[in-house]
Amino acid sequence: MSLSGQTVAITGASGGLGRELAQQAAQRGARLALMARNETKLSELANELGDDVLVFNGDVTSAENAKKFIEATIEKFGALDQLIANAGQSMWANFDQIEDTELFRQLMEVNFMGVVNCIHPAIDALRKSGGQAVIISSIQSKFGVPAHSAYGASKHAIEGLVDSLRFELANSGINFMAVYPHWIRGTGMRENALGPDGEAVGDCKRSHSNSSIPADVCARKILDALPRRRESLFIPGKLKYLPALKLLLPPFFRWLILSKIKSQK
Ligand SMILES: NC(=O)c1ccc[n+]([C@@H]2O[C@H](COP(=O)([O-])OP(=O)(O)OC[C@H]3O[C@@H](n4cnc5c(N)ncnc54)[C@H](OP(=O)(O)O)[C@@H]3O)[C@@H](O)[C@H]2O)c1
Numbered sequence: 108m109s110l111s112g113q114t115v116a117i118t119g120a121s122g123g124l125g126r127e128l129a130q131q132a133a134q135r136g137a138r139l140a141l142m143a144r145n146e147t148k149l150s151e152l153a154n155e156l157g158d159d160v161l162v163f164n165g166d167v168t169s170a171e172n173a174k175k176f177i178e179a180t181i182e183k184f185g186a187l188d189q190l191i192a193n194a195g196q197s198m199w200a201n202f203d204q205i206e207d208t209e210l211f212r213q214l215m216e217v218n219f220m221g222v223v224n225c226i227h228p229a230i231d232a233l234r235k236s237g238g239q240a241v242i243i244s245s246i247q248s249k250f251g252v253p254a255h256s257a258y259g260a261s262k263h264a265i266e267g268l269v270d271s272l273r274f275e276l277a278n279s280g281i282n283f284m285a286v287y288p289h290w291i292r293g294t295g296m297r298e299n300a301l302g303p304d305g306e307a308v309g310d311c312k313r314s315h316s317n318s319s320i321p322a323d324v325c326a327r328k329i330l331d332a333l334p335r336r337r338e339s340l341f342i343p344g345k346l347k348y349l350p351a352l353k354l355l356l357p358p359f360f361r362w363l364i365l366s367k368i369k370s371q372k
Contacts, residue, residue, distance in 0.1 A: 108331050111136030114184040114236075116177065118167050118225055119194030121148035123294030124243065127326035128191060129156065135330060140180035140187075142167070143194065167194045167221030174228040187232040189333060192222045193243040197296050200303040202256045210305045211257040218261035223268065230281070237280040239336060241329065242269060246287045246341070249350045252364055273338070282336040286329055289346055290319040290371070316371040318343075 115132050119125040121143035129141055133156040140161040143149050153160040161183050165172030180187055196217045198210065226240050233240060247255060248262035269283050276283075292315045302308040325342055332340045341347040353360045 108334055109135055110330070110333070112138070113188040114138045114140065114180065114186050115189040115191065116140040116142070116180045116187055117191045117193055118142045118221065120152065121145040123296060124291060124322050124325060125193040126152060127322045128193065128329060131323070131326050131330055133157065138184050140176070140183070142176045167224055168216040170224045173224035177225065177228040177232065181232050186236050187229055188236045188238045189241060190225060190229045190233065190238070191241045191243065192225050194221050195243065197255065197300040198258045199254050199297070199300045199308055201254055204303040206304050210301055211260070213301065213305070214257040214261045215264065218258065219264040219268070222265055230276070233281045234279045239282045239284060239333065241284045241286060241333070243286050243288070246289055246346050246349065248287065250353050250364070253368060284332065284337055284340060286340045286342065287346060288320060288325055288342040290315060291322050291325050292319045293322040314371050316367060318367070
């Protein structure tokens with residue numbers, strides 16, 4: 108699926124899924140604008156991808172940084188076709204073990220305000236290009252799981268945002284695609300997750316379940332879906348039945364989720 112001539116802006120591109128998305132989008136001919144806080148990692152990636160990549164060192168929790176990123180993208184490439192709001196952070200702590208509820212604010216800032224901060228300044232450009240905002244959410248935007256209360260809440264907030272935008276901007280020509288992945292293997296999410304003390308947990312020994320998705324496969328599915336301008340993309344597709352199962356059979360649903368989580372300890 109070619110992205111030739113399209114300008115693709117990706118947040119959280121210094122590692123994990125964002126890096127995979129950038130590498131595969133470059134192979135498909137996209138003009139790339141990449142944002143993250145780690146300038147060294149971003150520059151190394153940009154050097155690997157070619158001369159014409161915009162590297163923007165910034166934090167999505169800053170509305171000013173996000174606005175400058177979008178402005179720099181439009182200044183360099185003259186347009187914005189695909190904005191992939193991917194930057195995110197997770198957690199691993201039960202609610203009653205969390206030492207300071209500031210952790211909730213921090214994850215809302217990155218996972219929710221980070222998306223708001225990037226989409227808001229991009230609306231005019233996306234309207235002009237008839238482009239697309241792709242929000243890397245999580246299946247946890249549909250239901251909560253243990254040890255992820257703040258993460259799940261921040262991803263639920265994205266649902267409300269995107270629902271409203273689809274109404275308000277129905278005639279704008281912009282498509283809003285929400286992506287709901289299952290656990291992804293091969294990213295730094297578990298090491299970067301906040302623990303009960305509000306610090307990153309670091310080296311993570313938890314194994315992944317067999318049903319987790321490799322990051323390169325996840326990135327390929329997302330890029331393949333861009334031309335189809337879908338509203339939602341569940342990875343894998345069968346995840347789309349889980350919200351219905353939660354409504355219809357709550358005890359069975361909880362048993363199923365717990366058994367999946369236990370299988371990766
Ligand atoms: N891994 C999973 O199992 C999984 C499952 C479902 C959904 N997701 C979602 O997929 C997305 C990518 O996660 P990942 O697994 O690739 O995690 P990751 O390996 O930890 O990568 C996160 C990326 O986000 C960037 N980032 C974090 N905070 C930022 C901030 N304040 N400003 C700018 N950039 C920031 C990081 O770069 P810097 O540190 O350089 O800023 C990094 O490039 C997230 O939205 C996550 O919620 C992941």
